[in-house]
Amino acid sequence: MAKLDAKIPQGPLAEKWTNYKAHQNLVNPSNKRRLDIIVVGTGLAGASAAASFGEMGFNVKVFGIHDSPRRAHSIAAQGGINAAKNYPNDGDSIYRLFYDTIKGGDYRAREANVYRLAEVSNNIIDQCVAQGVPFAREYGGLLDNRSFGGAQVSRTFYARGQTGQQLLLGAYSALSKEIKKGSVKMFMRREMLELVVIEGRARGIIVRNLITGEIERHSAHAVVIATGGYSNVFFLSTNAMASNGSAAWKVYKKGAFFGNPSFTQIHPTCIPVHGDYQSKLTLMSESLRNDGRIWVPKHKDDAEKIQKGQLKPTEIPEDRRDYYLERRYPAFGNLVPRDVASRAAKERCDAGYGVGSTGLAVYLDFEDAIKRLGKHVIEARYGNLFQMYEKIVDENPYETPMMIYPAVHYTMGGIWVDYELQTTIPGLFAAGEANFSDHGANRLGASALMQGLSDGYFVLPYTIQNYLADQIRVPRFDTNLPEFEQAEKEAKERIEKLLSINGTDTVDTFHRRLGLIMWDHVGMGRNKEGLEEAIQMIQELRAEFWKNVRVPGKNEMVNPELEKALRLADYMELGELMARDALLREESCGGHFREEHQTEEGEALRDDENFTYVSAWEFTGDDKEPKLNKEPLVFEFIEVKQRNYK
């Protein structure tokens, strides 16, 4: 347990980060030149960290699986980024953003980290504007804000429906500037396969060149993992096809603890599943809930007629509609947090009131907003989202309500890190969605972009120095050291094994099966029996995978099937850990809903006495049970209450 020191600075909440910065160790400019940092991932967290390290004078190597850093999945975030600027003068403050985030996370996040996040949120907006990020503006020339779930203020900055894209392009431009300068070297189309640990410290990585198949060794004084989340363990999620949990899983198996693996966010507004050929799900931004009203038919016979295609939603009069979020949560209405909105949709559909041919959908209706504001206003606000919807579903959302259903979107769990974002392996840091910090058991909308950029621009550039300050006499590492050789050998053996199985089923066949197990048993509703069953099913599926998967071709070529197989092999293990974590947490909190633990009204029921902790799982060996470590969460500055959005 001694290993799990969160290293929270002393002092009052609002002064912790200031105190930390005042007393931390720094590296002087001439020493920075002698220190190397590896950054894995080029999304918001990775690109912003790599660019900032380069500006400071460190030697940086940045790695990504895409052809260009600009394609990282941060690009797909639509709605916006939160900050406590209080430009609209509606009562926002750093404390309120902190409070909303802790409450939104159902009191399962660390106070000090979240306060720091709220504190630097304002710097992020300043930074991005200075980079030329074209945020939406009002006619007076100042920045515009909108509302997101879980908040009663408007604090979300946005760039049409492409905020993630614009922020990523900002970070990518900063990265490009440093590449030109020579402080950052870029290695794209590389996938990390192993972490190299020397004398207990992270000192390098093994990567596969995705074009040639060559296995490369890279050394550094510190390694940052910024590889995003693992929602694709469910096969169908809103994540991009290549998003994967392998880097996080590899460092877990080298000794980094994994925090809260079962905390998954199911996003309420996605386009419903429509066929078994489907490769991914598409998110409709939460910002739509600013103006859209969510409903299902009030009467079951109407719902049944809709499911059979005998009735259209526009034919159902107002008094036969059930705006169930407005009914259940009058204070927040359609803007309740994501976990609450998702569960409410599932509840209605499970009770037989769902719409669409499958009955697994609810309506998101803009009729009132169009009447109130005019079509042109709605078009200006959400035009690209409406177009995207129409392309996929072949229905015009200006004329008929959108159909939506919850889908896996984000993983709050991830690599356990302390206040400095350092993992339990010294010299190994984790940033952005890849780490577990800040969002507790449920992330609020527009907070993922905030966290990625906070970690990369404003936290790691400080905390990594505190680590590197005592590394200035450590010479560069030779990649011929036995530790590199061993790590490379492990990676190569795994590849050879996958290529030699030559079974009958494709990688995707296995992935779909894993996804179904996860969705049915480790998804929106979880219970003891289902989770125990899931663990066994995953173990059986994993054994079958290693006997019967077919990975064509060879290593020395562009081989997407091999890439997918390597990622899936890790998901097959990670999925089991998620189920174990969910099984052990005998309470409901945020996105983790244990059916055994709910109030009479069907709300999540926490057990603060027994579960106010972060579960930090420790790898103990293949086919051995992982060990649970607990980081108790201490709330000094906030009163822990039942979340109430009514």
Add this chain to the structure above:
Amino acid sequence: MDLTLKIWRQATASEKGKFVEYQVHNISADASFLEMLDVLNEELVRKGEDPVAFDHDCREGICGACSLYINGRPHGPDKGITTCQMHMRRFKDGETIVIEPWRAKPFPVIKDLMVDRTAFDEIIQAGGYVSINTGGVPDANAIPIPKRDADTAMDAAACIGCGACVAACKNASAMLFVAAKVSQLAVLPQGKIEARERVQNMVAKMDELGFGNCTNTYACEAECPKEISVSHIARMNREYLSAKLLSQKK
């Protein structure tokens, strides 16, 4: 629906490529174009054949990875969308679909339908940024920006860097891509400070990398999945000319 696909197959950059014909059956009209290719690839893997390599990732039209030349048009027959956003209901049962990679000298083929677009990264590295470091910047509202300018910047910044403009252009010109970045930063006060150097450096890099000249056919605008306007090219030309005229360091 059943379809005949004629797909460009090329094992590596240095080997010769050719069209290979495939049949796919029972494709749902609601499937996306890339999901149709997934179905083909799963079949190929089951038969022990090499699946077709193509770039893709977000599958919702924003990452810019997908890059298929379908029936002679970048991103296929529909306006204003990427390949991944196209659905099979757009095609007729029994139709033959020809699928090629982007064809442009600065985008060499890596394998099958995958091309190397690192030339775009190099152009951005030549000046597609504001030279500021992290920290020490003014408050975000310190400089008001007219909404009109912010909107114009956003129109340009919507570029996803897919390369359809280059693939569509008979000269393989990258003018629309370069103009989008130049224009975005030229209309914002933050970008104005380096505007002169930026436009000259980016255009020089574009020329050096072998992209062709613009002859105003507007094929780029017509095929751009984000419908970026050629008016940004006009702005870039103005920026470039005035930079050349005013530049002291020639």
